[in-house]
Amino acid sequence: MENSNTDKLTLCPSSNRTDLPNSVVFGIINGTVENPRVTYLKKAQPLTDELIALAAPVTPAEVFRTATTCVANKCIHFDGTNCRLAERVVEKMPVVEQQLPACSIRKDCRWFQQEGKAACMRCPQVITDNYNASELIREVSMGKTVEE
Secondary structure, eight states: OBOTTSSSBOEEEEEOOSSSTTOEEEEEEEEOSSSEEEEEEEEEEEOOHHHHHHHTTSOHHHHEEEEEEOOGGGSTTBOSSSBHHHHHHHHHSOOOOSSOOOOTTGGGBHHHHHHTHHHHTTGGGOOSSOTTOOHHHHHHHHTSOTTO
């Protein structure tokens, strides 16, 4: 979907959909099970069938941080104006970077366009397919407390 303020592509940095057009890999998941972190690629790469196959037997989102075209109103996190996921990441997650990470999608990133540097300082800890997610991560991703 086009950003209403510009004619450029707006990317969702938390997509785990491998079937959408314009999907790119912009990071590799590193770290530990308890403390995973994204290492950013110097240049985003198209998400190809070959890269998807490299991730097997796990999901691509367990290995790669991917982005795809923001679908705006078709997304459960979009409120008609803003990405609520980006807002929750900034509101609830701790800062994990002291300076802007070298991110190849920043200029097109919905989170950066909306939340600025604050989103970038938290972004490396966002893992789309995280089966060992903390209660905080689950709360941020679901938009409600785990008890609800």
